[in-house]
Amino acid sequence: MLNIKDNLLNFNLKNEIENKKSQINLFIEDCLKRKEDKNDWLGWLNLHEDEQSFQEIKEYSKEIVESKKFDNLVILGIGGSALGPKAIIQALKHPLWNELSSEKRQGFLKIYFIDNVDPDWTNSILNHLDIKRTLFCTITKSGGTAETTSVFLWARDMLIKELGDNWKKNLVLITDPKKGTLRAFADRENVKSFKIESSVGGRFSVFSAVGMLPAALCGIDIDKFKKALAISYKDIFEKKNLDNLGLKLAIALFHADKNLGKKTNILMPYSSHLEKIADWYVQLVAESLGKNRQTGPLPVKAVGATDQHSQLQLFAEGPLDKIVFFIKINNFKNDFNIPKQEVIGFENLAGETLKRLIHAEGEGTARALAKKEVPSLTIEMPEISEENLAELLYGFEIMTALSGFLYNVDPFNQPGVELSKKYTYALLGKKGFEEYLKELV
């Protein structure tokens, strides 16, 4: 299990949790009441129980990999449809995965993400790949996300040109099981597809097919996620253990913001492998809690030790409105012993190891911030593994859901992004958006 060590300064996390005990219990009851409702948004709490989906994903992935017909997996998706799989792959795979030989990848697929509508960027990626040996995984829950479907139509065009009638074999879709354009397309064209239940929001979808299918196609054992999720679920919703990662993070985030004015929440893993976890976290917190003009801690991504040379100055001596969540990896798989006094001038590092250095930097930074009155806590992870990653991401999801409950906002909607979409369609001259165009002229 992941531990928290804290330098919270003006508040005692244990006491605050005790103070919020009844609200936490109400939250737990609320979740349990709502989680089976298909028209609600708590479906992400059931994902680890969906044996069938995990099984289907494993079987399909095995078939794809064993067919030896594919080298590349391209994820077409944006927001929650890209951030989750990106985070998992970066955490668990080689940093230069796509440059490894098929042998070193053990036949698993290279992975590319197209999560924008930049025509140059998209063109460069699509034209680099051997389309015949590329599996396109299109992910859009609603089935109609403009960015994803437009690039999907581009990719489909290329597939038809290269493969003729066989174009569907290089396509797999992840979308709502019943509704939407992409679901209708999958049914009509008989294209392989997986589901995201309508009760699972995009930013809470990482343990559905959205995150699990790309992971399995890259050779990650997804059952390990499932088992770890079951343990975390049980800890909160059956044991009602208040000494739980997600619950503690929620209280720290909420109390620091609401009562101590710490409106900026920095997530700073001391690990290059966890950088994209922070991107995923930024979406989760920003889109869930940035509501009603009143609430919305500003989530900020930083990476240790790297950002000691970029953002740390601001954290240490800028406005006192920040709280930092560090992540420490206790055990790395590799290390380097800096030779003793071999190189003149570099004696101050002689005899150290890289692991000791990154640990001392993390601890030194937390302590220096405390000295400068900036509170922080450190999530201690024994090592980067599927299980620990599942506990971490699930902890952040629980943190976000409980924070929404405490702030009294709906963490599962995103009404603020709709107007931008309407104006976009109006500017493109689409039918049905004439009233918005009037506002713009």
Next chain:
Amino acid sequence: MLNIKDNLLNFNLKNEIENKKSQINLFIEDCLKRKEDKNDWLGWLNLHEDEQSFQEIKEYSKEIVESKKFDNLVILGIGGSALGPKAIIQALKHPLWNELSSEKRQGFLKIYFIDNVDPDWTNSILNHLDIKRTLFCTITKSGGTAETTSVFLWARDMLIKELGDNWKKNLVLITDPKKGTLRAFADRENVKSFKIESSVGGRFSVFSAVGMLPAALCGIDIDKFKKALAISYKDIFEKKNLDNLGLKLAIALFHADKNLGKKTNILMPYSSHLEKIADWYVQLVAESLGKNRQTGPLPVKAVGATDQHSQLQLFAEGPLDKIVFFIKINNFKNDFNIPKQEVIGFENLAGETLKRLIHAEGEGTARALAKKEVPSLTIEMPEISEENLAELLYGFEIMTALSGFLYNVDPFNQPGVELSKKYTYALLGKKGFEEYLKELV
């Protein structure tokens, strides 16, 4: 030249510039007075005049590339020593540059960055590369940055194992021309090196060898940067033209923060190629202006259209403390025409192009934010080119320097990061840090 289009709502940029005219002129005089002082921090204003350095970089790069002895360039550097070259390469090169064949790269080098002390990440990269065909470029201005030198010693170890006495041939250094451990090492061991003048701070070093050498080794015409910088310089410091990108951005940033309470400053390019420009920008603003507890707008990176599905909800409906700087690329080199009504269900995008879509999304988002009382401005770039990139980055540097002048803080120091370094050495048990260790126990 780059234009600004604005949705600033409650303030008129032109008027504010007029109001600040005398202060801007004082700033210009101050820069001109200080820029030749080798003990000051304005040396970055002279970089475009340093013909000799540009010439040496071009000659060395030509020699390296024509020797055909190298496939890979590895940058060992952190903070300003990595963010600048990363931003330039991403902006101007193929998104999958390192996966292109040598032929497609026209013999120029692949490029990798190691800007952390994560032992696993570093080990994976170093062990993937053919060390014999790898040029290690070590960048540390002071010559003693712990993160960079420790990884440098690792790389040096590998080079000696692979190449024996010839290890120096795979090494190039960028550091202070006179001071520091790395300079002494370069002189003693006779290793090829380039300079960063002591009057050029790391975050203002992108147009020194720090950014220009990696650019040249990847096939970028660095003279184009030099010419564009000369034009920008002349515009501000000779013509004293107030209608200048950097000056306008400074007034917008400062006024929005200081007088309108917009403490969060979002940089959101609508281009995947400019994502790392935003990382570079975050360091520039955070480390320069996060000072004295009082000042420090919080710089936030976002990418359009991607972050419409991540952070936009918070920008639109969270606390009203934000201003957004968009970047729009007017012309892309490629485009895709979405087929007219070919695919049932996707008719709403039929007949569009990706370029029209990304433009409408940028405009739609700026207008939707304005409707929700969130001010923004859009920097319009005719296309991504060396010249426009130089003008943009230089504009941000001027913005930062002038903002520091207006806030009355020193934008060129970073005193807040020192304590963390001292605690790190204390925790490692180093001599000379005993008093800090006492504080920690």
